[in-house]
Amino acid sequence: MTPHALLFTIAAIGISETAYLIKTRVRFEKPICLIGEQCATVLASRYNRLFLFPNDVWGLLFYIASAMIAAFLVIGVAPMVLWYLMLKIVVTMGAVFSFFLMYLQWRVIKAWCFWCVMSAFTIWLMGAILMTSNLLNI
Amino acid sequence: MRRTSFHILRVGLAITFLWIGILIARQPEAWGGYLQPWAAGLLPIPLARAMYGTAFLDVAIGVLLLIDWKTWIAALLAAIHLVIVLIVSGITDITVRDIGLLAAACAVMIESLPFALKSQS
Numbered sequence: 001m002t003p004h005a006l007l008f009t010i011a012a013i014g015i016s017e018t019a020y021l022i023k024t025r026v027r028f029e030k031p032i033c034l035i036g037e038q039c040a041t042v043l044a045s046r047y048n049r050l051f052l053f054p055n056d057v058w059g060l061l062f063y064i065a066s067a068m069i070a071a072f073l074v075i076g077v078a079p080m081v082l083w084y085l086m087l088k089i090v091v092t093m094g095a096v097f098s099f100f101l102m103y104l105q106w107r108v109i110k111a112w113c114f115w116c117v118m119s120a121f122t123i124w125l126m127g128a129i130l131m132t133s134n135l136l137n138i
Numbered sequence: 139m140r141r142t143s144f145h146i147l148r149v150g151l152a153i154t155f156l157w158i159g160i161l162i163a164r165q166p167e168a169w170g171g172y173l174q175p176w177a178a179g180l181l182p183i184p185l186a187r188a189m190y191g192t193a194f195l196d197v198a199i200g201v202l203l204l205i206d207w208k209t210w211i212a213a214l215l216a217a218i219h220l221v222i223v224l225i226v227s228g229i230t231d232i233t234v235r236d237i238g239l240l241a242a243a244c245a246v247m248i249e250s251l252p253f254a255l256k257s258q259s
Contacts (some may be wrong), residue, residue: 005157009153009157012149012152012153012200013153015204015205016148016204016205016206018146019204019206020206032141071160074160074164075163075186077163098176
């Protein structure tokens, strides 16, 4: 249960973070940049919308899906094998997409956004937890 | 309260409520065991069903706190819920922590009250 509990907690933090970004975008406000001053540069760039929807919406959907699957695994909703496989697929997709977004910030936009970097590390941490639990069989 | 500390408290409380909701949904009967016999006797529905309702309420409060929408209503519900928990289960080694959660819920509620309500008080 411990890895799923951790994944759920991290996903919940991700939900609050992406909900904040969506709220500020919809209200045409500048998000508070806790570290650095380039959040607005990244979030207002032409790359803030990939695959039809803004990236924050994709992030929110990712975190909601991850939190729900982790919750199903904790509660023991059948079929557990399918939920575990789905969690692996969702987190892998999120981790790969985060690598792409980090590359865009580094090489293309040439600016770093605190929230985007935090989200990427959050997703990679989820991937690391999944891999570790898989290796240790817990 | 400074905004950053408010958001840390809000998200922390949200995760606690979400987690409790999930854990209650996982083992409703076990969590129902914390109820005092007199309180369990007052229930008009089976204990398990009442606990599933509690789990749903906890998750709903957690979601509202997490997305920072109608936060004061969620925090008010959380505070009322915790007061009821303390009454129906008594202050035990487990529920003593609910006093801290109750204080946190009250702090979030007061901080997120709409301006109109704040100016009246």
